Amino acid sequence: MMQNPALHYHQLSSYERSKMDSHALDWENEPSVYKEYPGGEVFPIPLEVKMPPVSVFELFQPQLREENPPPLSFDLLGQIMLLAEMLTGRARHANGEIWFRSVASAGALYPCELYVACPGIAGLSAGLYHYRVKKPALVQIRTGNLLPELFEASAPDESRLVFLVSAIFFRSSWKYRDRAYRYHLLDSGHLLENLLLALRAFSFAAQVESNFDDQRVNDVLAVDSRREACLALVRVPFTPPAATETAVPLSPADGLSRRSQVAAREKFYETIQQIHQATSSSLLSGRKKVPVDDFWSRYRPVAGQSDKEIAPPVTVNEVCSYPDVLLHRRSRRNFVSDEPLSTSSFHVVISLVAEAVASPSFASLGLTCGFLVGSVAGTEPGFYALKTADQSLTLVAAGNFLSHMAHACLDQRWLGKAAVHILLFTDLTALENAVGARGYRDVMLAAGRLGQRLYLGAAALELGCCAVGAFYDREAVEVLELPESTNLLYLLAVGPVKK
Numbered sequence: 001m002m003q004n005p006a007l008h009y010h011q012l013s014s015y016e017r018s019k020m021d022s023h024a025l026d027w028e029n030e031p032s033v034y035k036e037y038p039g040g041e042v043f044p045i046p047l048e049v050k051m052p053p054v055s056v057f058e059l060f061q062p063q064l065r066e067e068n069p070p071p072l073s074f075d076l077l078g079q080i081m082l083l084a085e086m087l088t089g090r091a092r093h094a095n096g097e098i099w100f101r102s103v104a105s106a107g108a109l110y111p112c113e114l115y116v117a118c119p120g121i122a123g124l125s126a127g128l129y130h131y132r133v134k135k136p137a138l139v140q141i142r143t144g145n146l147l148p149e150l151f152e153a154s155a156p157d158e159s160r161l162v163f164l165v166s167a168i169f170f171r172s173s174w175k176y177r178d179r180a181y182r183y184h185l186l187d188s189g190h191l192l193e194n195l196l197l198a199l200r201a202f203s204f205a206a207q208v209e210s211n212f213d214d215q216r217v218n219d220v221l222a223v224d225s226r227r228e229a230c231l232a233l234v235r236v237p238f239t240p241p242a243a244t245e246t247a248v249p250l251s252p253a254d255g256l257s258r259r260s261q262v263a264a265r266e267k268f269y270e271t272i273q274q275i276h277q278a279t280s281s282s283l284l285s286g287r288k289k290v291p292v293d294d295f296w297s298r299y300r301p302v303a304g305q306s307d308k309e310i311a312p313p314v315t316v317n318e319v320c321s322y323p324d325v326l327l328h329r330r331s332r333r334n335f336v337s338d339e340p341l342s343t344s345s346f347h348v349v350i351s352l353v354a355e356a357v358a359s360p361s362f363a364s365l366g367l368t369c370g371f372l373v374g375s376v377a378g379t380e381p382g383f384y385a386l387k388t389a390d391q392s393l394t395l396v397a398a399g400n401f402l403s404h405m406a407h408a409c410l411d412q413r414w415l416g417k418a419a420v421h422i423l424l425f426t427d428l429t430a431l432e433n434a435v436g437a438r439g440y441r442d443v444m445l446a447a448g449r450l451g452q453r454l455y456l457g458a459a460a461l462e463l464g465c466c467a468v469g470a471f472y473d474r475e476a477v478e479v480l481e482l483p484e485s486t487n488l489l490y491l492l493a494v495g496p497v498k499k
């Protein structure tokens, strides 16, 4: 067994300017982005979202929302699924068309699938359901209460409803080859965050579980685990209805696994199989914390600059209606360099990330956040450290680094015109040594979750936002003279865009 498989994978899937080869896409073999279960009973979800107005910013604060959920029914569950992932717009291209969704996805390849294991609620009998995103519906793929199987596989507790997020590997590896596992995880994080916000919108508390027995869970899902694998579970406690129904027998999973195939000729990337296997072993017990603020102790703050305190998060603002924001969230790259980001918007953007990065589950992964400030009213351009312990931003290097970073991001020049870049990185060696290879999944899922928050927060502020997973890894770290042990995981650009 290799010593640090996650670090090895991250290095192996790094981009290097001198080693980029062209990779023509095989359009004849383009993977389908819609999984089908023909023959399964279909429960259509009405497209209309019925919910009291709620600001997206309120949803970012669990303490404001997670109490007294209404009784769970199919209608409500359908609304939650719809909010988690819905089609929002269409574009044509030379080889066909793309339907965009309320979640961002690397290359719009949408590798993720969403399922729910339900013990039986009003309007829906016990079973495993696949969420059909096109013509929204829950499609029953297995009958019976599968929760005991899942609970044995993950930590036992009284949770009743379990959502499962999976990724179909070939959908992204068709284009991104070995690097695709990064995107399977980041994309899953985006979907996970959307699901958690949807649950919170209806006052449900939820718990993300990434440390489960992979084989058992994939068996319950009945996927072909070489092609598709569950990457995260979300457990939601609710008050079950009085038991009136007789128990539904568990149906066999015959034939379901072939549904994980999404193209006629699929290529299996050994690198992806290997890293997925390596991250399938449990987190090391007695999970240690990877120290985050230690990272910044290597930097001396720029002399004469006082730390910026992070302002408390914004609460209600009617332009930020949550379903509207979801519908209008898109990747926007048409940044305008002559309009600085306002101080108040900058504070909101910081607080969106700061709260999450400081939360125990994220902080224990050593997920570290830095800001590259280009054009923000009243803020000197430079590289700022987000210090979670004292909730402050500290200037650690003065200067405008955005166009250098754009160069390091495969020369995506539009990045140079954004107001800020938000960088998410970690020290993978320290992470793996502390919690094992599975920590890689957790930290990438966490980065994806932050990415989705930033997208939604930016949309609510009528700012542009675009995620960037494509960068020359070493160059990106060198731009900021970060220590060699730093691994950049994800970058997001935010700022005013052309109206």
Ligand SMILES: Cc1cc2nc3c(=O)[nH]c(=O)nc-3n(C[C@H](O)[C@H](O)[C@H](O)COP(=O)(O)O)c2cc1C
Residues within 6 Å of the ligand: 100, 101, 103, 104, 105, 106, 107, 108, 183, 186, 187, 190, 329, 330, 331, 332, 333, 412, 466, 467, 468, 469, 470, 471
């Ligand atoms: C993990 C991830 C990586 C991405 N990397 C890039 C990138 O390097 N460059 C870019 O222009 N867009 C990038 N995007 C944005 C996607 O291209 C975009 O989400 C997708 O085309 C769907 O469009 P939409 O976000 O407008 O719905 C990335 C998105 C995700 C989730």
